[in-house]
Amino acid sequence: MFRDSTSIGGVTMKIKTVYIDDVPSERNKYERRFGEHELSRDRFELISLDTPKCLDDYNVIRKLSPQLILVDYDLSRPDSNRDVIGISGLTLIAELKQHYRDIPIILFTKKSVFDNNNLSSFSSLFSVVDKVIYKSDLFKKESVLLDELYNIAFSYQELSKIKKIKWDTIFKLLGAHDDDYDKIKYSATPAMLQKEFTITGIAKWVTEVLLQYPGILYDSLYAATFLGICEEEFMSPQIQEYFSNAEYSGIFGKNRSFWWKSKLFDIACAKMDDEELDLPIREAFHRYWERVNRIELDKSVCVNNGDSPAEWVCYILKKPTMLNLSLPYSPDTRPEVMDEARVSFKAIKTTNDVNPEMIDSIVRDQYYEIRRSRRK
Amino acid sequence: MRFVVHGGSKLMEISEYPQNLKTFLDKYGRGYLDYSTTSSLYKTVKDMGELVDVSKNKKRKTPPSWAVKIERNKPLVFVKNKDNLQVDICCDIQGKGNVVTKQNIELRVWSLNQQMSYRDEVDSLALKDELEIVNWKRVISRFHFDLKTTDTTKPEPICHLQIGGDSGSCLSEGSVSIKENCWHPSQLSIPRFFHVPFDIILICEFILVNFFPNESLDTRKKPEWVQLVKKSEEFFCKEYIKKCFDSLNDSKQTMLGNLAPDPKK
Numbered sequence: 001m002f003r004d005s006t007s008i009g010g011v012t013m014k015i016k017t018v019y020i021d022d023v024p025s026e027r028n029k030y031e032r033r034f035g036e037h038e039l040s041r042d043r044f045e046l047i048s049l050d051t052p053k054c055l056d057d058y059n060v061i062r063k064l065s066p067q068l069i070l071v072d073y074d075l076s077r078p079d080s081n082r083d084v085i086g087i088s089g090l091t092l093i094a095e096l097k098q099h100y101r102d103i104p105i106i107l108f109t110k111k112s113v114f115d116n117n118n119l120s121s122f123s124s125l126f127s128v129v130d131k132v133i134y135k136s137d138l139f140k141k142e143s144v145l146l147d148e149l150y151n152i153a154f155s156y157q158e159l160s161k162i163k164k165i166k167w168d169t170i171f172k173l174l175g176a177h178d179d180d181y182d183k184i185k186y187s188a189t190p191a192m193l194q195k196e197f198t199i200t201g202i203a204k205w206v207t208e209v210l211l212q213y214p215g216i217l218y219d220s221l222y223a224a225t226f227l228g229i230c231e232e233e234f235m236s237p238q239i240q241e242y243f244s245n246a247e248y249s250g251i252f253g254k255n256r257s258f259w260w261k262s263k264l265f266d267i268a269c270a271k272m273d274d275e276e277l278d279l280p281i282r283e284a285f286h287r288y289w290e291r292v293n294r295i296e297l298d299k300s301v302c303v304n305n306g307d308s309p310a311e312w313v314c315y316i317l318k319k320p321t322m323l324n325l326s327l328p329y330s331p332d333t334r335p336e337v338m339d340e341a342r343v344s345f346k347a348i349k350t351t352n353d354v355n356p357e358m359i360d361s362i363v364r365d366q367y368y369e370i371r372r373s374r375r376k
Numbered sequence: 377m378r379f380v381v382h383g384g385s386k387l388m389e390i391s392e393y394p395q396n397l398k399t400f401l402d403k404y405g406r407g408y409l410d411y412s413t414t415s416s417l418y419k420t421v422k423d424m425g426e427l428v429d430v431s432k433n434k435k436r437k438t439p440p441s442w443a444v445k446i447e448r449n450k451p452l453v454f455v456k457n458k459d460n461l462q463v464d465i466c467c468d469i470q471g472k473g474n475v476v477t478k479q480n481i482e483l484r485v486w487s488l489n490q491q492m493s494y495r496d497e498v499d500s501l502a503l504k505d506e507l508e509i510v511n512w513k514r515v516i517s518r519f520h521f522d523l524k525t526t527d528t529t530k531p532e533p534i535c536h537l538q539i540g541g542d543s544g545s546c547l548s549e550g551s552v553s554i555k556e557n558c559w560h561p562s563q564l565s566i567p568r569f570f571h572v573p574f575d576i577i578l579i580c581e582f583i584l585v586n587f588f589p590n591e592s593l594d595t596r597k598k599p600e601w602v603q604l605v606k607k608s609e610e611f612f613c614k615e616y617i618k619k620c621f622d623s624l625n626d627s628k629q630t631m632l633g634n635l636a637p638d639p640k641k
Binding site: 279322323324326360366 | 399590593594598599600602603604
């Protein structure tokens with residue numbers, strides 16, 4: 001869902017975008033596509049360039065003052081002198097990042113470049129890249145990538161306007177509430193805790209931590225499960241209006257919807273009676289709603305046994321699950337302040353996507369028992 | 377009287393116990409424990425870990441002696457609950473290898489609630505002044521969960537719960553010394569109820585269920601929590617419960633008779 005709050009005086013801000021590709025037909029193709037597509041023509045001003053080979057080429061880029069740079073990965077096409085520049089897009093991005101620290105630089109490339117789409121083997125190289133976008137996905141129907149791209153560039157612009165970044169300014173940009181300040185700080189990188197703020201560092205933290213892991217902010221699935229209702233119910237106009245003050249409207253959030261967990265809690269509890277307040281939110285909210293509005297809400301349903309309301313979200317199946325029918329899972333390096341990841345018994349039984357090495361050792365035997373039970 | 381723990385599947389070895397305690401402190405104590413009071417337990421856990429280390433034990437000829445102690449004057453303190461009750465625990469649990477030789481746990485319930493702490497019709501005005509200074513903090517219940525000592529002359533159950541018992545020393549909160557002022561007479565040491573043995577994890581579960589039932593509901597539903605507690609149940613409770621069960625089949629003696637044999641004279 002794209003919420004256009006990026007316009008000034010009714011005019012959408014256009015992002016000046018440099019696209020670097022050594023293949024002329026690719027440059028022409030994307031200049032045309034960006035200029036014609038309804039989701040890009042008013043938001044991006046695309047200037048395509050060949051791979052820079054000398055100081056003059058870099059000066060061309062500098063004079064354009066881009067707000068976003070897209071770089072193809074494969075730059076191995078020989079030039080007119082039949083010389084091959086000999087660097088990949090990643091190397092070029094690393095070079096560009098030294099000069100353009102405050103704008104996003106995206107690896108924009110074909111899927112076939114990476115074996116079987118397996119990016120993990122390249123992950124150590126991707127630290128210089130702000131995002132990887134596949135060419136084939138950008139203009140697909142139903143794709144949200146153009147919104148994402150715009151959102152990233154716009155958010156970088158917001159960040160770069162700040163002369164001296166402090167925690168107060170970050171909280172303001174996030175639209176955070178006092179109650180969440182400590183939690184937000186606990187999720188920050190060591191560099192940020194030492195007040196070494198860089199725009200790229202903040203951007204990566206917001207997109208790869210704060211918006212990536214549930215705990216401080218929730219997407220619709222986690223928000224719904226937290227309230228004990230199904231996702232469809234949560235997205236209904238009535239519920240959305242009720243929780244409108246909990247919606248996240250900070251940087252990097254404009255193309256996806258998130259809600260502050262603390263605000264969901266406050267709003268849900270605000271008018272509950274004492275009996276409802278003694279219950280967990282997932283039990284209390286639908287009771288309150290039924291009492292006040294005479295409407296029965298559909299509850300979140302456990303993917304294992306159909307019980308409701310479910311209590312957590314299965315990391316693998318992305319479905320609600322009961323706590324006692326799930327095991328703790330460590331698939332990533334999320335900060336402790338975030339919600340723990342859990343995998344449902346159903347995911348263990350019916351998929352091969354659960355890595356037993358990531359299951360908490362105290363219950364790993366239980367994982368194997370569940371796997372064995374499939375065969376019975 | 378000693379319990380020897382043997383047999384059973386997935387029985388916890390004592391070498392696992394320090395890690396289980398650490399897991400409890402790191403993962404499940406949040407929101408319940410006052411972490412400014414956990415340092416001595418963390419230290420005990422670390423020291424115990426070194427004592428019962430598996431690789432070290434392979435070289436030993438005798439099982440290692442170990443101890444988990446929380447001193448009375450530095451108890452492990454829980455945060456106050458919604459009823460303004462605050463619990464603290466201290467303990468002296470000792471063993472040799474998989475044999476528990478000493479098990480004493482004290483649990484105190486402090487009230488920070490004026491209406492509960494001060495009884496108009498019974499307590500003195502002097503006490504009122506004293507309590508006012510310490511924000512009405514007063515021990516309203518004290519419990520001892522003890523393993524009977526070998527040299528006792530009392531006919532007490534092997535594992536028992538005693539209400540009241542020896543009064544503790546003052547609680548230190550910074551520079552302030554807070555007297556218990558517990559109204560249970562310290563001279564009264566009976567009755568003693570036979571009770572399942574507790575360790576730190578089991579008594580913490582007990583505290584969560586009683587003092588933080590709603591807040592701890594999600595935690596107690598998790599399989600990993602259940603496993604953690606079950607390991608302590610296996611190690612500390614299994615033999616006792618087996619004794620209780622066996623005594624039901626003993627036609628010559630009652631359960632209490634089996635669990636509280638007359639002391640040797």
